[in-house]
Amino acid sequence: MALKAVVGLSVYSTSQSQLGASDLSFKSYGVSCNRVRDSERICRWVICNSFSGLYVNRATGSVEDENSSKQTAELQRLIDQTSKNVPRRLHQDLGSLQRPLSATDLSASSNDGSKVRISYKGAPGAYSEYAAFKTSPNCETVPCDEFEDAFKAVELCFADKVVLPIETSFAGSTNCTYDLLLRHKLHIVGEVQLACDFCLLARPGVGAEQLKRVLSHPLALAHSDVFLSKLGITRESVDDTAGAAQFLASSNLWDSGVVASARAADIYGLNILAKGIQDDSNNLTRFLVLARDPIIPRADRPFKTSIVFTLEGPGILFKALAVFALRDINLIKIEIRPERKHPLRVVDDSNNGSAKYFDSLFYIDFEASMAEPRAQSALGQLQELATFLRVLGCYPMDTML
Numbered sequence: 001m002a003l004k005a006v007v008g009l010s011v012y013s014t015s016q017s018q019l020g021a022s023d024l025s026f027k028s029y030g031v032s033c034n035r036v037r038d039s040e041r042i043c044r045w046v047i048c049n050s051f052s053g054l055y056v057n058r059a060t061g062s063v064e065d066e067n068s069s070k071q072t073a074e075l076q077r078l079i080d081q082t083s084k085n086v087p088r089r090l091h092q093d094l095g096s097l098q099r100p101l102s103a104t105d106l107s108a109s110s111n112d113g114s115k116v117r118i119s120y121k122g123a124p125g126a127y128s129e130y131a132a133f134k135t136s137p138n139c140e141t142v143p144c145d146e147f148e149d150a151f152k153a154v155e156l157c158f159a160d161k162v163v164l165p166i167e168t169s170f171a172g173s174t175n176c177t178y179d180l181l182l183r184h185k186l187h188i189v190g191e192v193q194l195a196c197d198f199c200l201l202a203r204p205g206v207g208a209e210q211l212k213r214v215l216s217h218p219l220a221l222a223h224s225d226v227f228l229s230k231l232g233i234t235r236e237s238v239d240d241t242a243g244a245a246q247f248l249a250s251s252n253l254w255d256s257g258v259v260a261s262a263r264a265a266d267i268y269g270l271n272i273l274a275k276g277i278q279d280d281s282n283n284l285t286r287f288l289v290l291a292r293d294p295i296i297p298r299a300d301r302p303f304k305t306s307i308v309f310t311l312e313g314p315g316i317l318f319k320a321l322a323v324f325a326l327r328d329i330n331l332i333k334i335e336i337r338p339e340r341k342h343p344l345r346v347v348d349d350s351n352n353g354s355a356k357y358f359d360s361l362f363y364i365d366f367e368a369s370m371a372e373p374r375a376q377s378a379l380g381q382l383q384e385l386a387t388f389l390r391v392l393g394c395y396p397m398d399t400m401l
């Protein structure tokens with residue numbers, strides 16, 4: 001597994017706010033992280049593996065004042081000193097590590113996907129892994145236990161990009177992905193749409209008539225509702241489809257099946273009892289691709305822009321949406337999530353008592369590139385109305401199914 005093979009590396013950022021993650025432990029992979037912060041201007045993250053030694057990459061962040069130059073020199077000395085303790089073999093391995101992607105690498109046209117590392121939540125064979133292969137056919141995939149880990153894998157340069165489900169045609173938005181978008185400083189650089197082909201899998205020798213229960217991701221179970229209802233078996237929700245297949249393969253369960261992909265059947269040596277068991281053969285899951293650097297917006301192909309903002313005041317949502325309508329910009333999606341940091345606003349009205357509102361985050365996808373003047377002026381006007389506004393990314397639309 002990719003994360004286990006990398007015994008340690010340092011990750012750098014020119015500003016400390018760029019990383020922003022507070023808890024940096026990768027518990028599932030036995031990697032611990034130490035933060036070596038030197039000044040406001042430079043921030044390096046040294047990740048060390050307790051049993052394999054320490055790798056250090058040279059950071060190239062710019063340091064402007066004399067004071068921070070001194071601090072940087074001191075930090076460099078510390079790093080050099082630590083490097084001396086690293087066994088020679090590990091230095092040689094360091095050369096074979098992939099360098100982090102730059103904005104140019106991530107530009108929509110130049111990347112054929114070779115050697116790009118893409119993290120995702122789930123075990124090998126998950127639909128999210130399919131999505132990673134769809135975006136970059138030659139990529140190296142990095143499975144992660146949780147959505148949070150998949151984000152951190154990119155922030156810490158274990159991976160170059162992360163692929164996460166954002167919505168399905170069947171059940172709507174994946175709320176936790178929306179919530180994580182603001183908790184991390186990654187940029188949306190692409191999207192992938194996937195028609196999931198769900199299969200019923202069981203251990204070799206087990207027939208459908210022997211099954212008493214089926215395990216899978218709740219969405220995969222929901223997608224296969226009609227088929228599973230006909231079988232009349234109990235459903236159990238687990239974290240991801242491929243994780244269920246992995247669990248079944250390593251268990252002794254002869255009365256259980258899983259709903260997962262054909263690739264998961266291959267990987268874990270399970271039999272495919274039925275293929276294409278989804279209720280709706282036109283189902284779609286949309287995934288977002290995020291990276292450390294944004295891509296350069298273009299106007300020569302269909303681009304989409306995703307933003308999030310907060311508003312306050314009567315009629316303000318109407319005005320906010322009007323900035324797009326006035327410029328003929330098509331809104332593709334609006335998602336409203338609670339502002340968890342300030343969930344309630346109390347409005348004191350002496351005549352009618354006090355009213356409580358939920359404060360909301362408005363996520364909008366619109367069909368225009370930030371390279372277009374109409375998109376720039378719409379956001380300029382929105383900025384005047386909004387109490388907070390962030391562009392999450394401007395990226396090519398996935399038009400291929």
Ligand SMILES: O=C(O)C(=O)C[C@]1(C(=O)O)C=C[C@@H](O)C=C1
Nearest residue numbers: 126127128165217219240241285
């Ligand atoms: O469990 C998986 O295989 C996943 O990749 C996750 C996921 C999701 O969360 O939407 C992806 C596609 C399917 O809709 C079912 C599950």
